[in-house]
Amino acid sequence: TPAYCAGKAGLWAYGEALRAAHGPAGIAVTVAAPGFFASAMSARYLGAKPLEISAEAAAARLHRALLRRQARLVFPRGLAALLQGLALLPAPLSDALARRIRIRIAPEA
Numbered sequence: 001t002p003a004y005c006a007g008k009a010g011l012w013a014y015g016e017a018l019r020a021a022h023g024p025a026g027i028a029v030t031v032a033a034p035g036f037f038a039s040a041m042s043a044r045y046l047g048a049k050p051l052e053i054s055a056e057a058a059a060a061r062l063h064r065a066l067l068r069r070q071a072r073l074v075f076p077r078g079l080a081a082l083l084q085g086l087a088l089l090p091a092p093l094s095d096a097l098a099r100r101i102r103i104r105i106a107p108e109a
Helices: 002-025 055-067 077-088 091-099
Strands: 031-034 072-075
Touching: 002 031, 031 055, 055 072, 072 077, 077 091
Parallel strands: 031 072
Antiparallel strands: none
């Protein structure tokens, strides 16, 4: 949804700004954009979850990135590459493709 995408983009930009502002003080900030991983939240998502991984695998990737003080973490790489490719398309085409994705969330029990 537009609100979800805006929130995610805003958090990414905030993390980037925090890292730039506080890096000189030795504070590391890792911004992460994980794909689908198994969780109670993702269980409510009723659409396809391409390249979904376990919560443990996602946590391990995040943990490694934090230990390395990695600036950015995006996974899985295939999904990241697809999204970057969409951004390179002309807007009318990428918009048409985005409209084909149906987002359905099951209500909370």
